[in-house]
Amino acid sequence: MPLMAGKRLNPGQSSSARTRHIDIRHHFVKEKIQEGEIEMRQIPSADNAADMFTKALTPSRLAACMKVIGMAA
Structure with missing residues (x-):
């Protein structure tokens, strides 16, 4: 998933069958950023x-x- 697309995901948005896989990836990346394991840069x-x-x-x-x-x- 392109990082800019990941930045645009609305955290309050509910998952649907079409976006559930994105939701899982988004939360994984968000967790790794908070843990300092990865850094997002443009x-x-x-x-x-x-x-x-x-x-x-x-x-x-x-x-x-x-x-x-x-x-x-």
Whole structure:
């Protein structure tokens, strides 16, 4: 689940059959944040190599992302 989507979940919202799996994941992540095991940070697109899996990129941007994760173009 993208982190920004997780931030938008309303804590007072009741679960439905369609959102129950999100509710479980949301509470797991929330618990790990409170325990200090994980930290949520917003990563600008310019620094996020994972964008190559979720967005249409220019050939030069795709090559740069591939280089960051150790893939050959």
